[in-house]
Amino acid sequence: MAAYERVAHSYGKINRTIIRKLKAMKKIQIGTTDLHVAPINLGGNVFGWTLDEKQSFEILDAFVDQGFNFIDTADMYSYWVDGKDGGQSETILGKWMKSRGNRDQIIMATKVGGETGTHPVDTSKKHILEAVDKSLKRLQTDYIDLYYTHFDDEKTPVEETLEAYDEIIKAGKVRHIAASNISPERLEASFAASEKNNLPKYQALQPHYNLVEREGYESNYAPLAEKYNFTVFPYWSLAAGFLTGKYRSEDDLNKSVRGDSVKKYLDKKGLEVLKALDQVSEKHNTSQATVSLAWLMAQPHIGAPIASATSEKQLKTIFEAPKLKLDSEDLAVLNTASK
Template sequence: MQRKQVGRSGLWVSEICIGCMTFGEPQRGGHPWTLPPDESRPLIAQAVEAGVDFFDTANVYSDGSSEEILGETLWSLVPRDRIVLATKVFGDVDPYHQGLSRRAIMRQIDLSLGRLKTDYVDLYQIHRFDPTTPIEETMQALDDLIRLGKVRYIGASTMSAWQFAKMQAAARTNGWTPFISMQNQISLIYREEDREMIPLCLDQGVGLIPWSPIGRGRLARPAGVATARTQTDAYGQMLFARSEAADAAVIGVVQDVAKEVGRPMAQVALAWVRQKAGVVAPIVGYSRPEQFADILAGLDLVLTEDQIARLEAPYVPRLPVSQ
């Protein structure tokens, strides 16, 4: 397992990041397809044994139970300082506590630390942009968390490039800590970040940690094949409902290239993301040991320029996702 530098920061992480939305109590939150603790723990252990040291979750995943499962599992497997632990702030099951106000941030970090059973988070990310809170209030609060020792680095997730640029400018102007990473959606069926966000991050030395690099599983199987998750994943349905025909064309090429190289489709889709400039560690999720084994087996796959061009050719632009 290789390790990669996050942008121009001093943080290094494994070349893949485990997305922990899959781990959570099914009856809590809005993801009935998640795995309870007894099914999650062996999968987390599998990743640790393979050399993965980067785990990403969020305070809202399965009503906080994703963080709880990580906190109960990781530290029984490996010392705290061997793991790069990332979580997020913005949402809350109670709308009264949502957003990126100083009050919300200070409350949420303590709740997350309690669930994760740790004194600090390595990478604390704002889950979305908050249009109602002054940017300066948010950036100063995040900087204070670093000064208090509760957070080591800060990152951001899906938003418009101009919003991200304003937040970075506010931090640098006031001597606060800027973001080192951007967790945005990048896949063969969602390439809108190529327009502004990725060039901005490359210019500013911000590392890319893509979410849904396999299109929420759609790039891992022929078009139209449904799974339990795709049938119950309301957010995934929202993301791709309007682009099914265009996506099917891309998925067809992924199938063709996968046959050529003798690899599963998911390995081809992930290889394309990993070869993009600025990408540090794609976030991968899995619910079965064999899925993770396939991910590991594909880390040596390098696509040719011709294969990349063919994979990209059918893409049709769509409305950007900002929430």
């Protein structure tokens, strides 16, 4: 049976529409690796947090049914639910992949080094070697496609962290590595150490980047993406939901559990960005969120913005974004408002 057909066998029956979508979806190469992903990265932070197992399965099924294949999680998701070690998201994803028999069709990214309820940020070799086995067990898989340094403890020598990655790559537990919340200086040091010691190189970058959070990435990390051929997968692509347009005043903050996270955007700049999104979305008869994701996709080095979904409506936003091609006028309106 062809690989595409195995995915479509989720419920024991071949769905030829799904097969066509999987074949047709444009894929993006991650760095210099052999990994190719569809242009949206599904965020797994909601699995085990705002979605239970059944709801998570429904979102995941709908996502792959549309031809997407890239899922992002972390060993610390969702530790804030019970204050313990996290891992709920990885556990749900492992159960889902096993039940659907589609592990070989999914590009699975997870992370190590983040703070949880029981341990601080840690990028030591000892911690990485222990954490990867725990993630593999929860994910019910033999390998992780893309393994991120989630946060940097800024005290472990970068050589030690990379040596840990070298060991688990050679053991077949991880295919490639990437970086998230690491300072530009430590990223530069990591690449120097990789070159000097023939150690694995980071292939992708996961920064905080969106229409209302541009300066940090564009000033400090975009030059490194150019220099090191990073493929960039922005997190908080929709600014915790602010860029969907549903938060227009402080009275709207109680609309979701993430409401408090967007209060800081309710300033002159944030409202100007919403006004621009309203204008462009009305022109294209689409949603503000879809425009926000399409704007990210139009930026240099961006591979697949990370976006989570908890409903059919939110999934539609994700599915429509790769289809929307913003013209120069659209981009000018959005760039002016967001500068």
